[in-house]
Amino acid sequence: MMALIGSVLVLLGAIFHFSAGLGMLRMPDVYTRMQAGTKASTLGNTLVLAGLAIYHPGWSLKLLIIVYFVLMTNPVSSHALARAAHSIRIPMAGDTGIDALRDARQKAGSGT
Amino acid sequence: MIRRLSIIVAIVAFGLVFASLVIGHTEQQSLLPLAESYIRLVPQELGAANVITGILLTYRAFDTLGEVAVLFMVAAGVGLVLGGERPPRSGPLEDRFEGARPPSEIVQTGTQILVPLISIFAAYIIMNGHLTAGGGFQGGAVIASGVLLMLLTYPQYQPNPEFLGVTESVAGALFVLTGIAGLIAAGGFLDNRILPLGQFGAFFSAGTIPILSALLGIKVGCELSVILERFRP
Numbered sequence: 001m002m003a004l005i006g007s008v009l010v011l012l013g014a015i016f017h018f019s020a021g022l023g024m025l026r027m028p029d030v031y032t033r034m035q036a037g038t039k040a041s042t043l044g045n046t047l048v049l050a051g052l053a054i055y056h057p058g059w060s061l062k063l064l065i066i067v068y069f070v071l072m073t074n075p076v077s078s079h080a081l082a083r084a085a086h087s088i089r090i091p092m093a094g095d096t097g098i099d100a101l102r103d104a105r106q107k108a109g110s111g112t
Numbered sequence: 113m114i115r116r117l118s119i120i121v122a123i124v125a126f127g128l129v130f131a132s133l134v135i136g137h138t139e140q141q142s143l144l145p146l147a148e149s150y151i152r153l154v155p156q157e158l159g160a161a162n163v164i165t166g167i168l169l170t171y172r173a174f175d176t177l178g179e180v181a182v183l184f185m186v187a188a189g190v191g192l193v194l195g196g197e198r199p200p201r202s203g204p205l206e207d208r209f210e211g212a213r214p215p216s217e218i219v220q221t222g223t224q225i226l227v228p229l230i231s232i233f234a235a236y237i238i239m240n241g242h243l244t245a246g247g248g249f250q251g252g253a254v255i256a257s258g259v260l261l262m263l264l265t266y267p268q269y270q271p272n273p274e275f276l277g278v279t280e281s282v283a284g285a286l287f288v289l290t291g292i293a294g295l296i297a298a299g300g301f302l303d304n305r306i307l308p309l310g311q312f313g314a315f316f317s318a319g320t321i322p323i324l325s326a327l328l329g330i331k332v333g334c335e336l337s338v339i340l341e342r343f344r345p
Contacts, residue, residue, distance in 0.1 A: 069229065076222035083216060 002054055009051030016044030028093035030085050038078035045070045158305075160242045160318040168247065169324045173302035177287065179249075180331055184284075187335045194342045215265050223265040230258035238329035242318040248325045252332025259337040263344060271341055280334035283327045290320055290327070 023036025049067050053060045086101055143151065150171075151163055160166035168176050238251030262269050294303035307319045316322070 069226075072222060072226055072229075076218055076226075079216070079218050087213065 002057075006051040006053075006055030009054065010048050011051075013044040013047030013049075013051060016040045016047060020044060029096075030090050031082055031092060031096075034078055034082050034085075038074055042070060042074045045074075158318055158321065160321050162242055162244060162246075164245075165241045165247045165321060165325065166318070169241075169321050169328075170302060173291065173324070176328070177291070177302075180284065180287075180328065180335075183332065183335050184280075187338050190339050190342050219265055223261055227258050227261060230254060230261070234258065234329070234333070238326055239322060241325035242321040248328025249332050251325075251329040252334075252336060255329070255333030256336030256340060259333075260340050263340060267344070271337055273338060273341065276334045276338050276341075280331050280338075283331040283334070287324060287327045287331070290324060294320070 017040065020037050020040035023040060024033050027033040027036050046067050049063045049070075053063045083101070092099070142148075150167060154160055154163045154166035158166045158170055160170075234251045234254035236251075237246035237254060238248055241247035241251070259271060290306075291302035293306050295301045297306040299305065302324070305319050307323075
């Protein structure tokens with residue numbers, strides 16, 4: 001029973017990873033691709049590792065540390081990349097309406 | 113159209129090449145004599161659970177010493193190439209980063225959480241080299257990745273090059289001294305049996321392998337940090 005639950009969780013994680021890959025291929029610009037890759041792969045990783053922890057309860061602590069590490073690194077690095085892409089003005093897809101970072105910078109008066 | 117067609121042709125050609133490899137591959141059923149004797153001798157003679165680290169730090173430790181020397185040459189070469197033409201570092205550090213925007217708060221907070229985690233992970237890899245996968249080189253690279261994260265987040269952060277150089281030299285000298293001690297007290301240069309082998313699989317076991325691993329980790333970490341430090345603007 002535990003093996004089945006673990007396997008289902010791993011499969012769910014694999015589905016999220018697949019959707020991340022699909023998003024990388026199908027999304028129109030850098031920012032949307034980046035968010036597809038980050039969100040879906042973070043959740044997919046967490047699910048795969050949670051499934052493994054149910055499958056092998058002895059590994060739980062180490063897997064928990066890995067989940068923590070991925071939860072810390074993946075969003076932070078994507079944030080840094082997206083911010084760098086924004087500051088060298090990589091264009092957005094045509095129908096993007098709102099640019100909150102640009103508005104905030106203009107409000108702060110930094111100019112860029 | 114032609115481009116797409118040529119891509120498909122290339123993929124099929126690669127597929128054919130690798131298919132012949134896969135079909136022709138048969139799993140080797142028995143170990144080669146050399147591998148078999150290593151697998152038998154390392155736990156028996158050296159008391160190391162990880163055969164690869166056992167080989168790298170005893171039978172082929174002289175070769176490992178050569179690899180570290182190559183890394184040292186690389187660090188010196190990078191210093192020679194990148195160090196010559198930079199303007200003198202007289203002005204205050206902040207002036208050199210005038211045009212750059214500071215890293216965002218999220219990155220800074222993430223670094224503060226991650227750098228201790230990375231350091232602990234590096235220590236774990238280095239100190240468990242004789243038990244599980246890992247060892248000095250890998251752990252040293254992880255240390256350098258922590259330093260790289262610090263350099264990216266805090267451009268003003270400056271690791272002390274004299275400290276790094278002295279630490280690296282001391283670690284290298286101790287490595288060689290341990291080897292000479294093996295030459296005097298045990299079977300040969302870098303023989304690990306000058307310390308008691310201890311219980312197989314325990315943390316303090318396998319003679320001098322954990323010590324050599326730690327020295328190697330410190331040395332590699334310092335060398336790679338020096339190389340990274342050279343690439344700052």
